[in-house]
Amino acid sequence: MRAAEFVPGDVVYVNMGVFDGLCGVIQAVDPDRSELRLVISQGERxxxxxxxIDEVEHA
Incomplete structure (x- = not known):
């Protein structure tokens, strides 16, 4: 996927790493670094x- 396919407010599913299996909401997109800044809720935290961007897919 490309960074242009993601926009702040999109809900994504993390499919790699420490947060594998959790959903998050995109807060910012950094196309130069191919990174996304997410907020992930885990219980009340x-x-x-x-x-x-290769670690997520649209939920």
Whole structure:
């Protein structure tokens, strides 16, 4: 996938890494680095994480 396919507010499913299996909401897209900044909720806790675009898919 390309960074242009993602926009802030999109819900994505993380399919690799520490947050594998969780959904997050895109807060920012960095096309130069091919990275996404997500907020992932785990129970009552929210985590801000940066992942590569190859680590997610649209939910």
């Amino acid at each position: 929210r985590h801000g994480v940066t992942v590569g």
